[in-house]
Amino acid sequence: MTETSPAGKKSEEWRALLPAESFAVLFREATEPPGSSPLNHEKGAGTFVCAACHLPLFESATKYESGTGWPSFFAPIEGSVGTKRDFRMILPRTEYHCARCAGHQGHVFPDGPQPTGKRYCNNGVALLFVPEGEPLPER
Template identity: 40%
Template sequence: MSTVQKSEAEWRAVLNKEQFRILRQKGTEAAGTGEYDKHAAPGVYTCAGCGTPLYKSTTKFNSGCGWPAFFDAIPGAVTRHEDNSWFMKRIEITCTACGGHLGHVFKGEGFKTPTDERHCVNSVSLKFHDEL
């Protein structure tokens, strides 16, 4: 259960139009357009909706998919849901704290990472911090 509860009006008041479309309406930014796709500085990525730390830069890798890719999240920060939209079965990931849509997890793609997973995350769903 999400711990950050807001009405649609409250979310619209704190998120810009694109953040609301992606985080609250499960949208997707166009591939290769996000500010964190090729971002490589050390730090922490938090939820753009509620500020919860989600990913450490040490788990980010270049997958070439056009979105920021991480091989693992901070324990407990991300929740997985079955997503059967678009006529396919995928695993949606959301911020555990606020329920904001982050993207999807893909498994078994052969990346040389410790988990063999790719968390494909919308840049709009994230905010980067040098340190927390």
């Protein structure tokens, strides 16, 4: 496949830059097994960025324990994600992706905590955590 992402990289370029599991989730819309991500237990202050292009997606203050087995957030950083309807599970869901590279992150559901009432259920392999005070990675 030679499709080009909005970030200007071809599929083969992303494949060369990313671990196989991250590439499968980000650019083939796979899902990692629940409970498999070390980011489920990340409680430090910082920023969660797209594992592909490193766009900041979530602040740690919006992360919460949803009990689903995937890192969950109640709000993304403004302008950082795009959405589309997903019918892969027959019932429609809202898929969200990185606004820069279009890498698949997860799905958003209407059962999260206030103030938004939303649960952004994210694949851990689609994210990197950058502790507060450390520079964001470049890509």
